[in-house]
Amino acid sequence: MSDLRPGATNTLVDVSGLRVGHAQRVGDGWLSGTTVVLAPGDGAVGGVDVRGGGPGTRETDLLDPRNQVERVQAVVLTGGSAYGLAACDGVVSRLADAGVGFPVGGPGEVVPIVPGAVVFDLGRGGDFGARPDAALGAAAYDAAAGEGGVRPLAQGCVGAGTGAVAGGLKGGVGSASTVLPDGTTVAALAVVNAVGSTVDLRTGELLGLRHVLVGEVDVLGRPDAADLQAAGDAAAALAQPGRVLATTLAVLATDARLTKAQCQKLAGIGHDGLARAIDPVHTMFDGDTVFALSTTDREAPDPVAFHVLLSAAGGCVSRAVVHAMLAATSVASPAGAWRSYRDAFPTAFRTSTKG
Amino acid sequence: MSDLRPGATNTLVDVSGLRVGHAQRVGDGWLSGTTVVLAPGDGAVGGVDVRGGGPGTRETDLLDPRNQVERVQAVVLTGGSAYGLAACDGVVSRLADAGVGFPVGGPGEVVPIVPGAVVFDLGRGGDFGARPDAALGAAAYDAAAGEGGVRPLAQGCVGAGTGAVAGGLKGGVGSASTVLPDGTTVAALAVVNAVGSTVDLRTGELLGLRHVLVGEVDVLGRPDAADLQAAGDAAAALAQPGRVLATTLAVLATDARLTKAQCQKLAGIGHDGLARAIDPVHTMFDGDTVFALSTTDREAPDPVAFHVLLSAAGGCVSRAVVHAMLAATSVASPAGAWRSYRDAFPTAFRTSTKG
Numbered sequence: 001m002s003d004l005r006p007g008a009t010n011t012l013v014d015v016s017g018l019r020v021g022h023a024q025r026v027g028d029g030w031l032s033g034t035t036v037v038l039a040p041g042d043g044a045v046g047g048v049d050v051r052g053g054g055p056g057t058r059e060t061d062l063l064d065p066r067n068q069v070e071r072v073q074a075v076v077l078t079g080g081s082a083y084g085l086a087a088c089d090g091v092v093s094r095l096a097d098a099g100v101g102f103p104v105g106g107p108g109e110v111v112p113i114v115p116g117a118v119v120f121d122l123g124r125g126g127d128f129g130a131r132p133d134a135a136l137g138a139a140a141y142d143a144a145a146g147e148g149g150v151r152p153l154a155q156g157c158v159g160a161g162t163g164a165v166a167g168g169l170k171g172g173v174g175s176a177s178t179v180l181p182d183g184t185t186v187a188a189l190a191v192v193n194a195v196g197s198t199v200d201l202r203t204g205e206l207l208g209l210r211h212v213l214v215g216e217v218d219v220l221g222r223p224d225a226a227d228l229q230a231a232g233d234a235a236a237a238l239a240q241p242g243r244v245l246a247t248t249l250a251v252l253a254t255d256a257r258l259t260k261a262q263c264q265k266l267a268g269i270g271h272d273g274l275a276r277a278i279d280p281v282h283t284m285f286d287g288d289t290v291f292a293l294s295t296t297d298r299e300a301p302d303p304v305a306f307h308v309l310l311s312a313a314g315g316c317v318s319r320a321v322v323h324a325m326l327a328a329t330s331v332a333s334p335a336g337a338w339r340s341y342r343d344a345f346p347t348a349f350r351t352s353t354k355g
Numbered sequence: 356m357s358d359l360r361p362g363a364t365n366t367l368v369d370v371s372g373l374r375v376g377h378a379q380r381v382g383d384g385w386l387s388g389t390t391v392v393l394a395p396g397d398g399a400v401g402g403v404d405v406r407g408g409g410p411g412t413r414e415t416d417l418l419d420p421r422n423q424v425e426r427v428q429a430v431v432l433t434g435g436s437a438y439g440l441a442a443c444d445g446v447v448s449r450l451a452d453a454g455v456g457f458p459v460g461g462p463g464e465v466v467p468i469v470p471g472a473v474v475f476d477l478g479r480g481g482d483f484g485a486r487p488d489a490a491l492g493a494a495a496y497d498a499a500a501g502e503g504g505v506r507p508l509a510q511g512c513v514g515a516g517t518g519a520v521a522g523g524l525k526g527g528v529g530s531a532s533t534v535l536p537d538g539t540t541v542a543a544l545a546v547v548n549a550v551g552s553t554v555d556l557r558t559g560e561l562l563g564l565r566h567v568l569v570g571e572v573d574v575l576g577r578p579d580a581a582d583l584q585a586a587g588d589a590a591a592a593l594a595q596p597g598r599v600l601a602t603t604l605a606v607l608a609t610d611a612r613l614t615k616a617q618c619q620k621l622a623g624i625g626h627d628g629l630a631r632a633i634d635p636v637h638t639m640f641d642g643d644t645v646f647a648l649s650t651t652d653r654e655a656p657d658p659v660a661f662h663v664l665l666s667a668a669g670g671c672v673s674r675a676v677v678h679a680m681l682a683a684t685s686v687a688s689p690a691g692a693w694r695s696y697r698d699a700f701p702t703a704f705r706t707s708t709k710g
Contacts (some may be wrong), residue, residue, distance in 0.1 A: 051623065053620060195662075196666075200565055202565070203565075210555055210557070210558075265408060265639070268406065268637065269635070269637060269638075271626075271627075271630075272626075272627075272630035272634075272635070272636060272637060273630075275626075275627035275628075275630035275631055275669075276630055276631055276634070279627075279631070279666075279669070280624070280627070280662075280665065280666035280669055281627060282623065282624060282627060283662055283665060283666070284620070284658060284661060284662055284665070285662065303639060306639060307550075307635075307638055307639055307640065310635065310638060310639070311551075311634075311635035311638070314630075314634070314635055
């Protein structure tokens with residue numbers, strides 16, 4: 001796999017045609033947001049795999065390969081737990097206004113197909129009732145549909161990652177892409193908000209670090225013992241199962257022409273990427289869900305090409321988790337304070353230069 | 356997780372009542388075998404999760420939590436690809452003779468419930484037709500039902516792991532157990548036979564090594580550059596997707612009282628353990644399947660206890676993979692030669708002392 005390289009931006013939007021927008025509110029009791037992935041044209045072929053024990057989802061049954069509709073116009077990832085599913089309504093409205101969706105009648109008579117999933121971040125800004133709604137979903141749509149949605153793709157404490165916490169550290173949004181030797185692009189965006197830890201508690205190293213590409217991150221080594229002890233103490237105090245609810249979400253995408261069933265397989269492989277970067281994951285207190293999108297711009301892969309794509313996809317998800325943790329910044333609200341990996345493990349970086 | 360310790364044998368049979376037997380044939384074109392896990396009494400509550408793209412299974416639909424039968428009397432893991440499913444017949448016959456199974460009529464009128472799954476090892480001994488049948492399944496049953504089946508549990512190139520290969524290295528059977536702070540035991544047995552690698556190709560370290568318990572293995576460090584280069588060259592020549600078919604199987608078991616649905620969840624979490632120890636895994640050329648058994652000897656776990664059990668279960672599977680690779684020995688047949696991890700990376704051990 002030494003011939004793998006990231007795409008131009010090393011994010012999800014390296015899959016041509018995809019656009020991503022974030023909207024969030026911070027302060028006045030808020031610490032939450034919504035991220036929208038917009039498919040190009042009449043949509044992308046979609047798949048999903050739900051592996052967490054406490055999911056909050058919408059339009060996932062439609063993505064069963066046995067069912068009718070093949071293409072989705074957008075995927076919504078959002079804070080707000082089950083309440084946050086309302087953010088999808090705002091995206092549906094915007095798409096309907098634009099006349100984009102599954103055609104069911106005459107001109108403009110469409111049903112926008114917008115699968116979505118939520119992370120648990122209720123109350124992290126101090127107000128249990130401050131959670132994404134249709135208006136915030138529409139704002140995320142607007143951010144994606146406007147020029148700003150294309151690139152660069154913001155990562156860290158933005159969109160659905162605004163209130164994200166993982167193993168006691170501040171989580172967030174991360175993304176990564178890979179261009180395969182045959183020119184196919186595969187990319188992932190993750191919202192890292194987990195009961196489990198992204199850190200190897202024995203060494204302080206990010207679990208996913210062994211999967212990053214050469215030169216991709218500015219981590220220079222393992223943190224020293226003092227950092228590790230302090231972080232371990234903090235994590236032990238925070239990350240008590242039963243007192244924490246979470247969920248990590250991801251969107252995988254490729255320009256290879258995949259069937260709906262292959263998209264489901266791609267989503268499933270994405271969970272292996274989560275397992276390598278978060279431990280434990282898929283718990284009963286997480287609703288971990290991975291979506292997969294195929295823009296079908298390129299040819300359908302033969303079995304070996306599909307194998308190579310799947311293998312790289314797992315890596316993209318692990319790397320997206322690493323990028324999320326490295327992009328996150330420490331956050332304090334009336335409900336708590338969460339340190340970033342950078343602030344918790346400064347000696348892993350040694351200097352403040354960014355790679 | 357520093358308060359985790361292995362059970363008395365650090366294998367699957369630390370779950371009280373479970374028995375394991377291996378049968379195999381080596382030479383004269385053979386390099387394959389069968390492993391049987393026997394449940395105590397009238398059976399164990401069972402679950403399964405199939406994540407590989409090329410599975411060969413039997414009685415897995417019965418394990419769907421919506422379906423009727425709750426308890427299984429045995430689980431069969433076997434070489435021989437789809438042909439090898441015949442090994443289950445021999446186990447069913449033995450159980451029927453013993454009058455053990457799902458009662459469907461008068462005395463002795465039972466239907467033994469024996470889920471099974473296969474690994475691909477066809478032709479590895481030189482003869483494509485040398486594969487497990489009902490007689491070999493019965494022999495594995497006899498090994499499990501006899502005194503030898505209880506302990507110690509043989510690991511390495513035995514049973515279903517006899518012909519196993521993983522990423523170009525010799526695979527095999529491995530097992531591990533954990534006793535949780537509340538006294539619950541959870542344990543795993545894995546048959547490691549994968550398209551992907553169990554080795555981090557950048558360092559030569561077993562991927563699952565970070566998940567082992569203190570003092571559990573005799574690996575002393577990372578191999579030196581010469582070992583790594585030689586192994587990388589060998590792996591590159593062997594592990595070409597499309598030319599390799601594989602499958603890793605596992606059985607997770609616990610004495611906690613789980614429902615059938617919880618067993619399915621437990622099996623699902625087992626796949627995270629595979630993902631951390633094998634990369635890639637769940638490919639279209641693997642039929643990776645995890646079974647889960649609950650002997651129901653202990654109380655039903657509350658949500659937090661179930662969380663702790665699930666988290667430890669993932670670790671058991673990763674450790675079982677590590678133990679399989681460390682127990683395997685180099686094997687040559689008319690069809691090929693496969694080096695063990697120990698022989699491929701001798702400098703990771705430095706001395707020949709076993710820990």
